[in-house]
Amino acid sequence: MATGEHILEVNLGNFQEAVIELSQKALVLVDFWAPWCGPCRALGPVLEKLAEEMQGAFVLAKINSDENPELSREYQVRGIPAVKAFKNGKVVDEFTGALPESAIRQFLEKHLPKPGDDLRAEAMAAMAQGKTDEAQSLLEESLQTNPQNDQARLALAHLAIQQGRHADAQAQIDAMSPLFQMEIEVEGLKALLEFTDTARKAPPITTLETTIAHEKGDARALAMYQRALVLLLQGQEAAALDQLIEMVERHKSYDDGLARKTILKIFALHSNQGPLVEQYRTKLSRALY
Structure with missing residues (x-):
């Protein structure tokens, strides 16, 4: 098994530090595997390659499920390979089986930071403090950095609705990707615009x-x-x-x-x-x- 700065061998003894605590700072992908498992042998090298290629975008934590049955039970591993994405100490997504590399990249893309996310985080903090003008500027800057940052568009739409600028809110929704428009938060925003009009x-x-x-x-x-x-x-x-x-x-x-x-x-x-x-x-x- 390849190990390195971005690939860790994890067991019950170091799980708290290597997964729970580390996931407060970075995305941790936990791979439950076993030496006898053929699909695990196919998936493992792909995950390791991506961990090295992305150089710290995420950390790969390898757990031998045979040697760590307590962790397998706690995280309801019913089949291997089982891959679980941890953020802030919790499982936020998962998949089972040896997915192709393209599918794993798509899986990761949903959870890795995107360009402009730092500006969006600043904007959300400003919004929470009632600094709406500052939040607006930061969100617009975030979109200039990455026009595909749908989360920034969502925040701008919320801000526009709060200020009664419903046409601007609708424009932000229309500019979101079709897939993101199906998110429950966006459905809620669409409903709010509809309610206001009625x-x-x-x-x-x-x-x-x-x-x-x-x-x-x-x-x-x-x-x-x-x-x-x-x-x-x-x-x-x-x-x-x-x-x-x-x-x-x-x-x-x-x-x-x-x-x-x-x-x-x-x-x-x-x-x-x-x-x-x-x-x-x-x-x-x-x-x-």
């Missing part, structure tokens, strides 16, 4: 509440939908979701299940996770079934 065209909320109280059928369903979006954009997410749940209960089939679809889009704004999502996923299930 809420802008809605009657005053008092008019909507009157319609909900006195009308029936599609007129009532539309008013419930519009009221939910107005509440959502006022920051009253729970109230908006409650309105949509009621709409599911009373007008489930309106506009091809619009209420259910809208709830799922709101979940996408939260990347489909978190206490609010869990709470209302249960309520939605009850309302539907």
Whole structure:
């Protein structure tokens, strides 16, 4: 087995230091293998070649699964070769089997730093401190360094929405790669733009509440939908979701299940996770079934 600065032999004794701690600073690719495994013998040299070629872009940690059954069990290795990518002490991606070199390069590309990422990180820190002008400049500089940095475009789109520049946000989304546009965060952004446009065209909320109280059928369903979006954009997410749940209960089939679809889009704004999502996923299930 080749070893060097970027290729480490790892076992239970040094796993914490060589994988968990090191992955706080760099991408660590853990290769679970065994001497008797034919596909492992095919994959190993390819991983080692890439580790040496990329000179520190990632570290390859080789673990003999026969000699380290505890680690194999902990990381649920059911077949080898099993390759797991670690960042910040956690598995962020994985694959099993001897993939061709081109596929491994694509796998790595998703997780390796891209040109302009340092500027994007500075921009996110500035945004967190409310320094929006500084964040805007850093993100634009990041894109000049690497026009394919979709994460920078995502941050610029968020910033544009916060400032009410919806056309600019849409332009950033349109410029993202088709694959990245399918990411849950981008789906959430698209939904937010759609919600804002609908809420802008809605009657005053008092008019909507009157319609909900006195009308029936599609007129009532539309008013419930519009009221939910107005509440959502006022920051009253729970109230908006409650309105949509009621709409599911009373007008489930309106506009091809619009209420259910809208709830799922709101979940996408939260990347489909978190206490609010869990709470209302249960309520939605009850309302539907």
